[in-house]
Amino acid sequence: MGNICFYTRLLTCLCIVYSTYSYNVTDEDLLFKDLFTNYNKELRAGNDRNYPLNVSMSFYLFALKEFDEATSKFTVNGVFVTSWRDERLAWDPSNYNNITRTLMSQDKIWLPNLVITNPFEDIYGLGSDLVKVYLYYDGSCIWTTMQSFEVICDADVTNYPFDRQYCSLQFVSYGYGEEWMNITFTNSKVILTQYQESGLWDIEDTTAYSHITSALTGVTIGLYLKRRFTYYIAGLVLPMTIVAILQSFVFMLPNDSGERVGFSVTVLLASVVFLTIIQDKLPESSEPNISILGFLLFGYVSLGVIVTLCVILSSNFHIFEESKPVPKWLRISLCLKTNKIDEDYSTGSTIRVASKEESRDDEAISCSWKDVAKAFDRRCFISSLSLYGLQFLIYFAMVL
Structure with a gap:
């Protein structure tokens, strides 16, 4: 039931x-x-x-x-x-x-x-x-x-x-x-x-x-x-920075090679290509602000132009006639030394240390235009490398 x-x-x-x-x-x-x-x-x-x-x-x-x-x-x-x-x-x-x-x-x-x-x-x-x-x-x-x-x-x-x-x-x-x-x-x-x-x-x-x-x-x-931003770091910011820094090494090329100006202009054009890529990605407006990355790349290009001009100037120093004396202000800024020691490699003897007056007179004779070009290249290399690095650090300090 x-x-x-x-x-x-x-x-x-x-x-x-x-x-x-x-x-x-x-x-x-x-x-x-x-x-x-x-x-x-x-x-x-x-x-x-x-x-x-x-x-x-x-x-x-x-x-x-x-x-x-x-x-x-x-x-x-x-x-x-x-x-x-x-x-x-x-x-x-x-x-x-x-x-x-x-x-x-x-x-x-x-x-x-x-x-x-x-x-x-x-x-x-x-x-x-x-x-x-x-x-x-x-x-x-x-x-x-x-x-x-x-x-x-x-x-x-x-x-x-x-x-x-x-x-x-x-x-x-x-x-x-x-x-x-x-x-x-x-x-x-x-x-x-x-x-x-x-x-x-x-x-x-x-x-x-x-x-x-x-x-x-x-x-x-x-x-x-x-x-x-990982892709942009690896594919944009770091490559364009490396290309820009590479331009500083143009001063390490020998002046006699004849490739310095061509190398500098080629690297400068590469930076301009990066600038074009960034412009295509960003809006065509100035409000609220322009991209700091654009200013960074503009700084790279501007410094690249200055580097190219310095390369041309250095090349001119290198080919000046030796009969033309080096101006005193160039000797003082680039070639002047406080003393000089010449070693006679054939005899192994050492010449005495000259006085300041004698040293400056000798320096005026030994400082050639090629010496000026080498000293100028050395200072330009250090200055440009420092400026590229400084721009890079300032950019990351502003955006991060």
Whole structure:
């Protein structure tokens, strides 16, 4: 007898469950006809017109699709989940074979009309004709809109490639101010559970909030981004610095080789190529600031020009006729020595140390134009190498 009661109860439960989900297309078609009879989608949802309609939103970020600093184009893929209650769309499930929810096209019901206000090209709103809205028997509506959003994001490239950026998606509900609609976010942050990591940008923080803009209800989704700079260090900053420093070693080439000017000009052109690459990547604007990297490379190029001029000057020193005396100021600055010891290698004897007056007279005879060129090259090498290193250190001190 106990087993019979158990099976009877189990059968009853199965019948209830079956009857709950056993509605057919005819039942759903009848529900649609009844719901949309005399339904006006132009009227805002909410029976009590003295209070604003409560709309709840959340944003799920899927991917950072593109961020072009030169054109200020920022593209992300994400989903807005928006919910509200429209009492006109409520029904009694018992009258429709226990239907508790259904799907309908977004163009059939009233929607919170959110339009993007910082588009990259054309202005557009949330959703499309392909999007469906979940409708529940108590009138609750859940609108899930997955889109690719293209907006304008002006990049601050001052510290490029060690820069941080803030980009936002900005929407406004035209026609509905704070007295008509109250938008709140279930989470003050962007939800990243489905986010696919970007190889170029790291998301440091996010924000999602509503606000009042010109008496209209607005929505802002903000992303704080940090550039992943490893590639730029290995592929841009270090190579262009090494090429620039290489130009200093032009002073180590012999003047008689005839390759000094050609080597210096070639390295200078390589620095100009790096400058062109950077200009192609950065926006053509001076606000808020020009990239410090651009100033660094400009310093490299400027110093390269000076090095090239010094090489030409050194070459001229080298080919001056020996019959032309070396000016005194060059002897003092480049060739002057306090004393001189000459060793007779044939006999192994050493000449006495000359007095200061005799030493200066001897120096005037022994300091040739080739000696001037060698001393000039030595000082230019040390000075240029120090200046290149100083520029590099100043750059990293400013950006880090």
